[in-house]
Amino acid sequence: MTKLSALIVAHNEEAILNDCLKRLAFADEIVVVLDRCTDQTKDIALFHGAKIIEGAWDIEGERRMTGIEACAGPWILEVDADEWVEEPLAQEISAVVVADTADFYFTPIHNYVHGRWVKHGWMAALAPDLRGSLFRKDKKAWAMDRVHPGVSFDGKRGPDFANGIRHNLADDISALVRRFNRNTTNRALDLVERNELGRTRTMVRKTFSRFWKCYVSRKGYRESGVGLLISILSALYPLVAHLKALEIKDRSTPK
Secondary structure, X not given: OOOEEXXXXXXXXXXXXXXXXXXXXXXXXXXXXXXXXXXXXXXXXXXXXXXXXXXXXXXXXXHHHHHHHHOOOOEEEEOOOOEEOOHHHHHHHHHHHHHOOOOEEEEEEEEEEOOEEOOOOOOOOOOOOEEEEEEEOOOEEEOOOOOOOOEEEOOOEOOOOOXXXXXXXXXXXXXXXXXXXXXXXXXXXXXXXXXXXXXXXXXXXXXXXXHHXXXXXXXXXXXXXXXXXXXXXXXXXXXXXXXXXXXHHHHHOOO
């Protein structure tokens, strides 16, 4: 009987998917959503016995909800292709699924940059440090956003897991900056689509408050230069997305 489904959404992840999937063998089922994959991602997923869903989605929330619906288990563990669920966390997850006393659980996310766990200074604009990864199938819903979609939960929240998911976020600084560029572009598209461009001076004000929050309140200063960069990128995120949205709207306006 399928009790726990592990869900992964992937786009051309042949370089990293095997390391993710081999750590999910404790799940009763693995479901991999393939979004326009043109490499060997599908073959790797099939090697691990995964159930495959193929398609093309522009909206991350829609892609994730498609995966949730495809899962057979009443419990779902949602993991990204660049994440590892190590044995201590796998044991915790298996135990709470058997106990069956709550509806969803949050997992610490350990973000790694160039092989080092960067513990401080994060905001969700770059990467979350806590996420509702384990849930009953009907208790989690994603919003229809392109990047970092909103999420809602229903029911009883269980205690947060003691062990975290290892998130292999970026191999180097360049990869971190590329992620920032990609995310701000997708956020800009959402802003234009919803006509929520906002005001430039408001975004400028947010820059200062967000930098203080990341670098001081969330102790990004403890992470040396990487912490400084994370704080700067997180602070600039709303402003850069806003400016990109203005640019997109200007290009689409007839001259």
